[in-house]
Amino acid sequence: MSSQYEAVPTETVYVIEENSDKAVNSQVAKNNGPIFGKRHQQVLMHGSLLFLTACIRSSMSIGIVAMNDPTASINPDITTFEWKNKGAILSCFFWGSILPELGSGWLANRYGPKWFLVGSSIVCAILDLLLPTAAYSFGSEGVMVCRVLQGFAQGIIPASLHGLLGKWVPPHERSGLGTLAAGGATIGAVVITFTSGYLAASWYGWPMIFYLNGGLGFLWSIIFTYMGSNTPAEHSSITHAEQFYIENSLPLEDKSKRLSTPWLKIFTSGSFLALLLAHCGYNWGLHILMADIPSYFKNVMKLDIKSNGALSTLPHIVKWIMSFLFSVISDMLISKSICSIGTTRKVMHTIGSLAPCLLLIILGNSGPEDASKAVVLLIVTFGFLSANISGFLFNHLDLSPNHAAVLMGITSQFGSFCTAIGLTSVQYIVVNEDDPNQWGIVFYLTSGIFIVSTVIFCFLGSGEVQPWNDERVRNKSPKKEEDT
Template sequence: MIKNRRLEDKGPAFGIRHVQVILLFLCLIVNYIGRQNASVSVVAMTNAKSTNPDFPEYNWNETHKSYILSSFYWGYSLTQCLATYICRHFGSKPSMLIATAGSALLSAITPMAIGLGGWQVYCGIRTLQGLFQGLLLPTLHDHLAKWSPIEERTRLGALSLTGLETGNLLGMAVPGLIAHSRWGWPGISYFSAGFSIFWCLLWIIFADSSPIVSRLISPEEKTYILTSQRKNDGKQVKIPIPWKAILTSIPFASLVSVRIASIWGMGTMQSQIPSYLHSIFLMNIGENTFYSTLPYVVMLIMTYVYLIFADVLLKKNIFSLTGVKKTINSFAMWIPAIALFGLGTVDRATSAIILMTISIGVSGGVSIGSGLNAIDLSANHAVVLMGILNTVTSIASMMAPLFVGVIVTDETDRSQWQIVFWTSALVYFFGNLQFIIFSSTETQPWNDEKYMLVSQDDKQPQIRKVNSVLELRTYDDSSMKNDTSLLKE
């Protein structure tokens, strides 16, 4: 069996599939730095005295800030399904290169553009960055599905997705340090652009869209991956998309719901931490950066704790894969929900930091609990599922900061922030509850390459003999009447 395969049959202990995981990890870091640094940049731009006063300061109110923070998702929501088309036709390598390079170039021109057009132009640039980065996660899941042996899928996928937590961490920490330096807040955009371009060069050299077309993979490792995925012929086949089956799938609907809940809660916390600490506890951006990044340090650590926990439970057969993922997802969403209920009521900065650290740090398990569920349901259609999933969930990403802008009309009013946090807690709770009831990690029937041939409601599978070979065919009622070559039972 595959699980008993000797090490030498898997190729080198550190193979090209591991290189792909490292590249995906770095890709998430560079793109999430570009995505998240706006929450720190906006504070620096509107309070220059707290950073480097040699650069312009803008008189933007909370509504302007909420538009800037949400505008990324205006574009992000539009290109998720487009990512499906691009990735299926051109492969994951050019798709991810386009996503990252486009976002990097926009980062490079951000300081100059803001000087010319203010917050409105900043919103426009963030929207365009969202358009490019909308290609990212669907393509990443397609890349993981093609490069991960089934036995290693959870581990390799989780390691790749820790780039999210690392990117969030660096996206909060590094901009604050740069804003204090002689480069000021414009240096934040320049750093993000340079880091992204460096990744693009690595991607061009070392990445390939699949093991089948890889120039660097060894024959042993290639055989191991394809055998695990039951693709022994080594051929790339474009499979028709079973739209009806996908859109009526209960496990997929459950995945969409839990991701909406997760994105709403995390989006609120990620975008509002700097403003909340500054408005309620009067922390300057130096303190703000330290305390804002602390939860992401805990999140990164907890992600690896969850990964080890999952490996132990699976190896000892304590839980099934479905049970492991539901358990981890419950820890990662219900503990933060409890912390969020308390966050809006505390009146001490220390208590707020502790609860904020818990609510964000513990949620790192979501990437393991539900983050890879699309590949579990259908590796063949992972890019399609993620295109649909991210299109829907990006609406939550867009609405969360706008919701804050509507509710928080007075930034110093703790009761208004309380509404924001309690709403996120309820979304977390009910989102995970339905995931426990309806989700699954079982590969769905519509993942099969032959599903569109044999699973139509108005057709029946039949067998006919062609040159002494049994061939699976589908016939509607009319074709069955006219075909006399059907084998009789």
């Protein structure tokens, strides 16, 4: 590994000098680089990776339906199965992602995330290409192994991208560009859900869903190898003006000081624990809806595979559009000093969690005769869920700029665990997939989890930088600092 990725003993600590900020801000305002610069290019690469990860993660939602439906494809020779453990298959991805997420932020800070992201994409692409063969040869167990390994490979991505955004995006652009990058995941879910229905119904059948993902994974890896960079300083073709603009909009870096991750103080921080619960509640609700909507539409609403794929995309489209509206509102509340950062996060999280609760309760009382109403309710539910992007999702950066990647790794790990538990529990709650009452239990349970996590976040959450952000400072070389 090249010298620029050599390990350092601890993380870099950032300090802010009040007097220098005014001079820096006035100079930055005069020269902010090109309108579309390398920071935008990096954000688009980040968004395209989230697009790809969403395609891989969400492809099984439609895929599992087609793999167990002999009438899905016009090709009678496409192999199908009669698996009863569909809930376990859907949850395997999230079980696999639990282990690497905790340490991924630390690894990204220490070595730089670029090559971890490239490696993750390549591994996922290979596994997608192998998945149909694994299904033919080893049945559902082969598919589950592939999904666990894909989840493990993708486990490093959330924290790594969070750290990259912290290096590339100025604070006042964070909500807008961060929402743009996060929108890649929503677009990915839209595209793969829509195309999966048609691919599964085509002559090539359900295997083509996974072959498509594999090809996209290799393509992204090649592009990011040449275009990606850990920091503006490492980028080979960034202009001096844009590099100055980015680096001087961020807190000044004191390279003579280092700090270790204050694990104990993080896990005993009420504000962080509230953020952790908010992330867990959101993951439970979002991924249960994303993974099980196609099965719900097929078995309760009696929709065919093409209609299923098309209608399942509508909630994601609305979620993506509404995320920009909530982002603008959030930035306005903060920039005009109408609300503090912490209050804005709580307002957005409340909108994004409690409104879906009411809609899910209504959805739980819907039957096959209410197919149109069910589709509308799910669309509106996903629209409100998008408020969480401007709610808790950037709260890691609010609490601790120095440890944001580590915090994201922790909350992502626990969020994946809750997702895996939730998807597995659906298999035992919904024994008869044609029974709307059993699906109603899933929707009621999800509503309850939304309510509990939101109340705790509103009482204990914060938008202030925590005291442990700058603690446990070590001098890299005390003698050298003394001489200086």
